[in-house]
Amino acid sequence: MDALFLQILNGLEKGGAYALIAMGLTLIFGTLGVVNFAHGALFMIGAFVAVTMQRIFNISLEIVDATQKDFLGNPLKVKVPYVIEWFGEGFGGFLIDWSVPLAILLAIPVMMLVGFVMERGLIKHFYKRPHADQILVTFGLAIVLQEIVKYFFGANPIPTPAPSDYRGTIDMAFFGLNLSYPIWRLIYFFFSAAVIAAVFAFLQFTTFGMVVRAGMADRETVGLLGIDIDRRFTLMFGIAAAVAGLAGVMYTPILSPNYHMGMDFLVLSFVVVVVGGMGSLSGAVAAGFLLGILQAFASMNEVKDIIPGIDQIIIYLVAIVILLTRPRGLLGRKGVMED
Template identity: 40%
Template sequence: MSELTLGGFPLDLLALQVVTGVALGAIYVLVGIGLSLIFGLMNVVNFAHGAFFMMGAYVGVFLYGYTGSFWLSLVAAPLAMGLLGLAVERVLVRPLYGRGIDDPLLLTFGLSYVMIEAVRIAFGLTGLPFGAPPELRGAVDLGIGYFPLYRLFLIVFAGIVVGALWLFIERTSFGLVIRAGARDPQIVQVLGIRISRVWLAIFGLGCALAGLAGILAAPLQGVTPEMGIPVLAEAFVVTVVGGMGSLAGAVLAGLIVGIVVAMTSLIAPDMTKMAIFALMALVLLVRPRGLLGRAGALG
């Protein structure tokens, strides 16, 4: 009996490609959530977000080589990027609040180049190889074919992180302050809460998520000083498609973008980049605020 096909491609191959897209989307979700929190809630266009992604990968690879523990590097890399994000917000970004959107944009744009050059000086221009840890190598039979174990780990781990983040925002007192600050910062200040501390935490959390995405993406693409540049553009697509400041929107958009990239790379590889921007344009035409975006709200 002949194998079922769709558009000339076997259905099993298409199904595996969709799962590949979900795994890729897990990276986009983590990067997109971090950027969406900063962009949507603070009105800061963080052009250094891709550089935090890249530095998270380098920190993780360095610690993995030094300690031999992938799990330790998986914890330490986002923690280091979160602390660096706190310092950047406090020293560089905070003095620019109230001066328009252009000043933080230009500052973080320049900061990204500083971070890239610093990594080039410290680690060289050629990049570093980095494979999946031994316990996550190999493949798993999904019934439709064999799929890399590390990519399955990506899907599950990203789901756990997103679930924990949702619980933090929806079920904790500080999460309540974040949601209130997203809707009306002045009311939060009237209640005696320093909104600057909320923004500090949001910026640090967003950078930590970028660093986590970087170390998770390292086994898939290697580690180079320029690895954060294309990711930044894709993260902005996720943020715009999902809706500014929307956690659920970033998750949905990240998965959609990942699947679009995976399927386009199979069917028409030369059109992969164009496909995600075409998706963004289509969403903006139908829903200018994004799929789940609401003005001044963390959805």
């Protein structure tokens, strides 16, 4: 029973990441009509914003210590981070320790900027082109972004730990169960839930959100009313990029970032979008959590003993079943991506 609850928690945490990425994909598809295969790369860039933040706080001055030797037998150059030099062990140490959560502050503007540049610089030229062209160009872009990150950060995963107080596990006792679960993974689940809620609130309760929703439903009519819907959609691209970026930043303590982590999530996130229903935000979120939990269950040894290899195919199996029974996905609307 404990194992079952642990897998539910795993599924919720993983589902949170799927939901955040799938929501961004759906936002872009719903507003701009673009199938953005570079969205996984935005998740990866977000993760590397956290790595960059960590590197910035660890920029060090080198002090030669003659009493110690480096691997070649030369006097060792001891590195002291500038933040420690300037602010002391207390605050300087705090900045280094908290570099991942602090990276959120950097990630929001950086990711929005990346989103704007991507949309204005490349993707807007493909609005009127077939989806196949959009997929090809965004997929190509994803590979280019990957290689750029690899050039600067190398191919190996880079450790980006959570703040030291949140690295361990938390013991939980409820319904007669005693569970211990990594604190950061719980934080990630609540964080993703908060971001999802914030995006929904933004679309639901602001005038801007109302216009965007209207534009998603009927772009032409909104344009005829004299509203510059393109500008708003560009901003939505930025917001979608920021959501993917935030998902990436907070995921770094769970999965040490490497340059191809975006691709690993992209395919699954597309399945999530399709299962949820193209263009449906709530569908994307629901499908994200549903598939996350199903995947976690399928990884249990008891399940794999009955159906070997089920953990690898469960998501696709569910996608097939749902698409056969509900061709528009769980919450898909009529007329989206249909002639």
